Structure formats: C-alpha cells, structure tokens
Amino acid sequence: MSEARPDLLPPEAVRHVRDTCLCLAAQRAARRLARRFDAALRPLGLTNGQFSLMVALNQPEPPAIGRLAPFLGMDPSTLTAAVKPLARRGLLIVEPDPKDRRSRRLRITPEGVALMRQAVEVWRATHRELEAALGGERTQALRGGLAAVDRT
Amino acid sequence: MSEARPDLLPPEAVRHVRDTCLCLAAQRAARRLARRFDAALRPLGLTNGQFSLMVALNQPEPPAIGRLAPFLGMDPSTLTAAVKPLARRGLLIVEPDPKDRRSRRLRITPEGVALMRQAVEVWRATHRELEAALGGERTQALRGGLAAVDRT
DNA sequence: CCGTATTCTTTTGATATCAAACAATCATGT
C-alpha cells in the first residue's frame, strides 16, 4: 500500500493555518498599518519606521544602536541600514561614544527636531482616526496582545 | 517673544508615542513573530512569508496574483517579487489564465506540496508553543485585534 | 467595430529585513 499523494494539502489544514496563524495575521496587520502611517507621513518625507526611530532619539543621552535595536524589535544590522537615509538628510548625526569607541550614538539634529514636531502632530491625528475605527475595546485588546508577543 | 526651540521634543510626547503607537507595536511584534517562524522553517528553506503564500496556493483553482495580494495584505508588486525565488525552486508555477490573459495564476507543484506537508507540521509545533507562551486569553485578544485592523 | 477607460501585472528605484561573517574595541585574568 502506497501513501496517498494528493495534488494539494488537506483543505482542513489549509483552513486551520489561514484562520489561526498569528504570524500571518501580524504581518497582514503590520503591513496595513505601515501603509496607513506611511501615507500620512509622506508629505514630510518620512516612513512609519523612520518616524519611530526618530521619536526614540529624543532623549538627553543620544541612544546607541545596541539600545535602539531591541526597542524597535529589529536586528542591529537593519538599524545600521535604516540610519543612512536619515543621516544623509541631516536629520540625525552618528557620533562615536567617547567612553566606548565601539558604540555609535544617534543624535537628533535641530532639523530633525523641527521635522518631528510636525510629524508628531500627523501621528496624533492618524492614530486618533485609527483608534476611532478600531474602537476603544479592540484597541486595548490589540495593544495588550502585541505587548504580550514582545514578552515572549 | 519667540517660541521656545528646545533640543528635543517634549518628553511627554515621546512617551505618548512610545507607549501607545499601535503601528510601532505591530511592527515590533510582526518582526519578532517573523523571526520565530523563520527560524523554525529554516531547515526547510522557507520563510514565514513564503510559507503563508504557499499555503494559500492549496485551492482547486490556482489563485491569481490579484486575489492573493489582498489575502496576504500586501501590494501586488510585492507578490510578484516574492514569487520569483519560489518559482525558481520549482515549488510553484506561474501560468497564464486562459480566460483572461492579463491574469497569472500560481499553481503549486508536487514538489511544493511535498515540502508544505513538512512545513505544516513545523508550523503546528511552532504555533502551539507560541500560543502556550501567550496564553489562551491573550491569543484570542490578539487575534481579534489583528482581525479588526484588517477590517479598518 | 473602435476608441477609451479600466483592470491585472510587472518593472523600477528606494528602503527594509535578517543571518552570517567580519572588524574593531573593550574587559578580564594572568
């Protein structure tokens, strides 16, 4: 007796993945939200990821790559790449840490602050609309669920 | 009287974005989940995104790009690019739709089905672990929240 | 049948993403 070799996977397996996979659902939702915020921030020439990175630079001590990467949930090498267009535009400066010359600190420039002042307003409006569309309860459930993933 | 031009954004604005931005939280969680599933699927040479795409091909009628893109929440042009490495490996075949020659249908190959049979098992185990780490309640809240974003 | 608008997909160009390998620096013990 040979094993069956159907042309396709069992339909119930396909349905199971489609309806329950949190990874797929998260990628879908992340893409959708990214497009929404990208569109809103486009007049300022920022993407949602650049916005998040720039927000994180507003600390008394310019943060190092190594501290920023976990905060953004990304690989340090991704951050290295993401910094380049922003540095090119003069929105931040990469400066070596005098205390530890391996470390690079990302300092926001006055131009960066000026742009971010506008960007934060755009973010506020966009996020307000998003929360309105989701509803308060869904918003809290989603926020809690996403935070739980981070603690995984 | 001139406006104040501090070096940084107001700390409360920074905190507000950091603690409430659903876009940032979604990107973070999506990256984390992607890495987890990528690692689990790596022995099979698949990424989480390739897995999701391949699962979706298991339909009697090979789906067209235009139908798949919304399902995966991505731009059609992204899908066009994503198909190439999979087609190169012979896991799927791009075939023109005889009814509408603008449309391209993605047909999973027997090799694709064979690989996916293993991949679904990996997915099952990985997802079981994830749900265990999240807890049933968090899992449902997250799933509901992500679905709500899709309906936005 | 013809012309035009619409639909479906691809290309292009820029950025994003990660793993793996590498380079530079620091820290520690001797």
Add this chain to the structure above:
DNA sequence: ACATGATTGTTTGATATCAAAAGAATACGG
C-alpha cells in the same frame, strides 16, 4: 603588558516592501 574572550557595529547577500509608472489585455460605450 598580553592573550583571550566578549561586546558592539558593520558589511554582504538574499529577499521583502511599497509607490509610481508602464505594459498588456479586457470591457464598455457609441
């Protein structure tokens, strides 16, 4: 001071991502 191992970033190579524009084919109105 030195050797060794750990830490911090970057580079490389492959894939992923989108918007805008362009190409190909269909649909629709006249």
